[in-house]
Amino acid sequence: MNNSSFLIITGHFFNPHSAVKWDNIPRGALCFNERGRIVAFGEKDDVLKEYPVGRYCELIDHSDSIIFPAFVDTHLHAPQFHCRGFYSDNLLEWLENFIFAEEEKFASSAYASNIATELFKELVSFGIGTASIYGSVHPNATDILFAKGAKTSMKLAIGKVMMDRSDYETTEESISQSLDLYEKWEGQNNGRLRYSFTPRFALSCTGKLMAEVGRIITGNKALCQTHLSENVGELEMVKKLYPDYENYTAVYGRNGILRKGTIVAHSIHLNDDEYRILSASGCGVAHCPDSNMFLHSGEMNLARMQKEGIPIGLGSDIGAGSTLSPFNSMKMMIYSHGRSDIVPETAFYYATLGGAKVIGFGELTGNFDVGKDADFIVARKPRRVPEGADNIRQILSHLIFCNGEHHVRAVYLKGERVH
Ligand code: GUN
Ligand code: FE
Secondary structure: OOOOOEEEEEEEEEEEOOOEEEEEEEEEEEEEEOOOOOEEEEHHHHHHHHHEEEEOOOEEEEEEEEEEEEEEEEEEHHHHHHOOOOOOOOOOHHHHHHHHHHHHHHHHHHHHHHHHHHHHHHHHHHOOEEEEOOOOOOOOHHHHHHHHOOOOOOEEEEEEEEOOOOOOOOOOOOOHHHHHHHHHOOOOOHHHHHEEEEEOOOOOOOOOHHHHHHHOOOOOEEEEEEEEOOOOOHHHHHHHHOOOOHHHHHHHOOOOOOOOOEEEEEOOOOOOHHHHHHHOOOOOOEEEEEHHOOOOOHHHHHHHHHHHHOOOEOOOOOOOOOOOOHHHHHHHHHHHHHOOOOOHHHHHHHHOOOHHHHHHHOOOOOOOOOOOOEEEEEOOOOOOOOOOOOHHHHHHHHHHHHHHHEEEEEEEOEEEEEE
């Protein structure tokens, strides 16, 4: 141990490794350095032996709390922050009736700036330390999102929405504005800010634009995000617009968009070939169960995704989702799949490490591996929990089903208390 300072947090820890593997450490400790990097994690006695409390090592005792990794939201729309809960029974009407008009307000930098401030404040208050965010079509507003995001301790992937099949922009403008933002922001904040190329979906983009995005991201690690196969009406229109493609997934696949580092949201109505394309590509899926129920989109086939080994993370998809709360997303995931193996611990994996891997921040956050950022949430334990080795399930269950956001006592990102 050298002479720099360390902070130790003690408490009851939940540490996810996969959808079926996690640590439950009732008397645990997490130690991190002044750069917010984890240096030790495990049983309290073991950590304290390695890092004894003293002049360079302070301890904060949270032994009456449950501590778990900060959340990850793999899919949300910043300009829809104030446009939630507007009823429609299908995606395309909802976009036309409410969303496009709302997003146009982001043409005003002052408006975009106010929303960005509110958005990041709310994300952090829910314990969300990492997110993949769609901006609007406006490059200025997206630049503002980055600038505001850069002042938080969050890990963020953000992109200007590309929609050249509209009056908003030409293909050339869409590409050159996106490239400018990529040059400016990619890798800033020590790799914690990433640019994500964001062709909105096949209906708002031309084949030419998608092929160009595919060309740009091929051969490097650039990120990309889009929507896939959310709604049956959308599917019908994709068939009409892209008659030369065998299916919706192939529209993205054959244009080079699907690969590791790309997130496709929803991915509900897929055939066998499409699952195979996704699986072979290495891309991840943003699963947004609250949004899928709200817009009557249908239910993503979680079992099939898992069987094919397709990486999955949870997303709020506001404004089609009703809240940024990851506790709500987990609840909706469990409700909508009605499967006995989607237990609270599994839902927490998809809301933390699963999501971090999907966005491309899996090496930096999502659990308490040594070397990662100390991103975590300290929450009040429910007063009454059944005794026994299994109680982590009931503690997490109580948080998921009883508005866990009200139990959050503190949020730490990169070792700094931010809420
Ligand atoms: N597909 C294309 N754009 C959107 C959007 O803003 N929200 C959702 N849920 N689906 C989309
Ligand atoms: Fe969306």
